[in-house]
Amino acid sequence: MKKLLITGLLSFGILTFSQELKEKTNERETNKALLIKTDHAELQAQKKAAEEKSTLPKPYNPKANAEQDIKKLIAKAKKENKNIMIQAGGNWCIWCLRFNQFVQTNDELKKIVDKNFLYYHLNYSPDNKNEKVFAKYDKPGDKFGYPVFIVLDKTGKLIHIQRSDVLEEGKGYGLEKVKDFFLQWVPKK
Known part of the structure; x- marks a missing residue:
């Protein structure tokens, strides 16, 4: 048993x-x-x-001298009474390229940008990290990723840094969100 x-x-x-x-x-x-x-x-x-x-078009130039380019933009912005919109990122960044394409192919957005801003694509890539320029604006890409937007007034004074993820909608960008962002930072007349 x-x-x-x-x-x-x-x-x-x-x-x-x-x-x-x-x-x-x-x-x-x-x-x-x-x-x-x-x-x-x-x-x-x-x-x-x-x-x-x-x-998609590749608007970022790794060989550009961003410091010098931005100085020229500030001088031009003073004359034209425009703010400066810096889109920081690189040709490696799909969201950076999508944003550029979205703005360039949307007549309403393009009109707002052309009328109110001098637009600059600030390169960040292994070829040229533009460390001095990014340091001047407290390295926003390190905090928010890319693209990130740096808005300067016509004198070159930093007035806003904008994360891009809040402008996204689905697999792209939302028209009203982007439009509101641009309109919020047009120069004060």
């Missing part, structure tokens, strides 16, 4: 262990399949973003 009980308990233990092992193996297989599916989806998204990026 004792032997039968021990044999029964051992058999039950082995069956339980075998079932747990099977469940863990199934769980691992499911997790592995999910990882593969996720990796595939991420690769597809990266491929799609790279294709989109290749079709």
Whole structure:
């Protein structure tokens, strides 16, 4: 009787262990399949973003002397009574390129920008990080990512730094959000 009980308990233990092992193996297989599916989806998204990026204009110039360019813009802004809108980012940044394309291809936004701002694309890339210029504005890209907008008045005084994520809508930018942002920083007459 004792032997039968021990044999029964051992058999039950082995069956339980075998079932747990099977469940863990199934769980691992499911997790592995999910990882593969996720990796595939991420690769597809990266491929799609790279294709989109290749079709968009590249407004950032890594070879530009941003300090000198901004000084010239300040002199011009004083004469034209315009503020300066600096879009900081790089040609590597899909959201930077999307924003540029969004503004350039929307007549209403383009009209607001052309009338009220001198627009500058401040490059940040491995080729040229423009560290002096970014330091002057407290390195906003480090805090908010890219693109980030630096708004200067006609004298070159910093009047606002704007994160871009609050301007996003879906996989792009919201017209009313961007329009409100620009209109908020037009020069005071």
